[in-house]
Amino acid sequence: MPISESTDRAEPPRVLRTDVRAARRRLVGRVRKTPVFHTSVDGPDGPVPVSLKLEFLQHGGTFKVRGALNALLAADESADHVVVASGGNAGIAVALAAAQLGKTCTVVVPESAPHTKVAAMWAHGAEVLWHGTSYAEAQRKAVALAAERGAEHLHAYDMPAVVAGAGVIGLELEEQVRGRPPVLAAVGGGSLIAGLGAALGRRRHIVGVEAEHTPALSAALAAGAPVDVDAQSGSELLCATRVGDIAYGIARRHRMPVLSVADDAIAAAREYLWREFRVVVELEGAAALAAVQSGAYRPESGVRPIVVLCGANTELPVL
Incomplete structure (x- = not known):
């Protein structure tokens, strides 16, 4: 039975288009306005x-740099140390942002964290x-460590400033692509789709794409609240097993559709990007394209969807 919304459950903080606009002002000169490539795919x-x-051409090879920088720029300037828990890209993003702003950074990673991302x-x-x-477990340790050291704690994806920073991608798309085509993006912990939702509202149709073995957003929408899901995969596709409260709230209010794609389809989409365009992305970075190529998402006639390729931190030998 679905879990009903409880009156004693705190509403997640709202992230508005005005917050995304403020993030864009903070980020001027600090992040890349990444390009859009119009093409056709199989x-x-x-x-x-x-x-x-x-x-994936963003600094650090990940969209998460936008949110990390926005969060640190909006935080108390007196904090010169930041702590974050991450399995990969958020840790890279916060480390890069902290270095840019002259802060020290500690990343708490689970034992399964890929060596490539730890090295970055x-x-x-x-x-x-x-x-x-x-x-x-890493997140609980990061919270305790931040309190112990008097450091700023950043959440990898469920934090208003992080979501607002990711939302700047949506403002860029308004300038780069005419009309109002749908936008497909990987879900993960949810900061990307939440940011797009905050930036674009109902101006454009946003479609979340998640790996079938970690249906975190689908499970949350079905249950009426974020819930933990079991991740069962032997691949390098490491997705969050619980979607953030902010992303859940935005997806629910906007009635955001969520598609599930198989690991094999995501791997095939990544290989296709390399073979056809010599583009290297990580598996999660290819998830949105996999929805198109597998047929999980079929655009209406005459519609050219936007596909966000969101990260490139992977081992080159796997291709």
Whole structure:
């Protein structure tokens, strides 16, 4: 039975378009306005016209730099140390942002964190601590460590300033793509789709795409609240097993559709990007394209959807 909304459950903070606009002002000169590439890709019934938002070209190879920088710029300037829990890209993003702003950074990672991403955190000067076997365990450690050290604690995806920073992608798309085509983006913990929702509201149709083995947003919408899901995958596709409260709230209010794609389809989409365009992305970065190529998402005739390629931190030898 679905869990009904409880009156004693606190509403997640709202992130508004005005918050995203404020984030864009803070980020001027600090992030890249990533390009859009109009092309066609192979679909189940022939070529499908798409607009690829090349966000993997962002500093650090991840859209998460936008949210990390916005959060640190909006935080108390007296805090010179920041702590975050991350399985990968958020840790890279916060490490890079902290280095840019002259702050020290500690990233708490679960034991399963990919070496490639840990190495990138080190490269940006972060202290990396391993704790626990899951993101949840690492997150609890990060909260305690921040309190112990008097440091600023950043959440990897469920934090208003982080979501607002990611939303700047939506404002860029308004300038880069005419009309109001749908936007497909990977879900993960939810900061990307939440940011797009906050920026674009109902101006454009936003579609979340998640791996079938971690249906975190689908499960939350079905249950009436974010819930933990079991991740069962032997691949490098490491997605959040619980969607953020902010993303859940925005997806629910906007009645955001969520599509599920198989790991094999995501891997095939990534290989296709390399083979056809010599573009290297990580598996989650190819999830939105996989929805188009597998037929999980079929655009209406004459519609050219926007596909966000959101991250590029992967091992090159896997391609």
